Amino acid sequence: MININIETTNLLFDSAIEMGCKAYKNEMLCNHISFKVGGPCPLLIEPKNEKQLTEALKLIKETDTPYIILGNGTNVLVLDEGLDKVVVKIGDEMTSLSLEGEDVICCSAGTKVVTLCKFALENSLSGLEFAYGIPGTCGGAVFMNAGAYGGEVKDVISEITYLTPQLELKTMPAEEARLSYRHSVFKENGCIVVSAKFKMKKAPQEEIKAAMNDFLSRRKDKQPLEYPSAGSTFKRPEGYFAGALIEQIGFKGKALGGAQISDKHAGFLINKSNATAKDILDLIKLTQETVKKETGVTLEPEVIILR
């Protein structure tokens, strides 16, 4: 499956290391995505800051090498044969958090949402309690307009700094980011989220902590967090709940190979026992077809399949 030529891979690898990035050749992507499935990519690069990110992308583009951006890999599926692209991971290596004035939090795209929430709590800042427990990065959360328990990124984000496909660094107010249910302008324009600002409200720390703990315990009660997954498999179809439709067709607990519709929460497809990406994809397809046939409702995956 890997066709990117070895000279290009070596050139990009050596340059990435020289720039100060972390880089791995022939890296198994199952180690980088929460479903714990997926084959190799020829090269995975982890920049530590915006400068390294820009330089690495410049070289990737100059060599006409296909690439994709990965955050914490908690909303994606990689095929068993892997991905014939350079993966640029904006994750644990590219993090920063700071306060601007009293109530604005600035964070780099690789910062985990959970770390951002804890920082908000430490500073008695309210607004992100709903997000406590979402396992992605801030970049991924902006890209997806992540949300839970009636809140979404859209409600608190004020500004986004991003790289255009021409590698210009730009900033937009959040109102221009076309944030809606699991959607942002970044799904349309190929721009890369580099950092974001969140406009928060001062509130008593105990209240923020109580709300965060409440949301986290609801997750633990309802979600199969003990198994690898990518969270909700399908988007919420208008007027319905995906999990309820899946229960209605009798698919709660349905297994295919090592993949299973969770018997704890039908909205989650889990890697129950050494599933392949094919098992997961086949179960997604079977569920979509059966729900369509028996209820007339179209289920659209929330999980992004990286090809």
Ligand SMILES: Cc1cc2nc3c(=O)[nH]c(=O)nc-3n(C[C@H](O)[C@H](O)[C@H](O)COP(=O)(O)OP(=O)(O)OC[C@H]3O[C@@H](n4cnc5c(N)ncnc54)[C@H](O)[C@@H]3O)c2cc1C
């Ligand atoms: C147990 C569990 C619970 C979850 N609960 C929720 C929930 O309550 N609410 C919710 O909304 N989601 C939830 N999710 C899904 C997931 O955590 C979110 O969608 C999260 O925002 C994805 O972030 P990520 O960094 O993992 O992105 P990834 O999965 O790595 O990437 C997702 C997409 O974003 C793109 N991307 C990532 N970073 C950037 C960037 N910096 N710039 C441009 N594009 C980028 C990628 O190319 C990819 O297309 C859950 C997942 C799991 C496993």
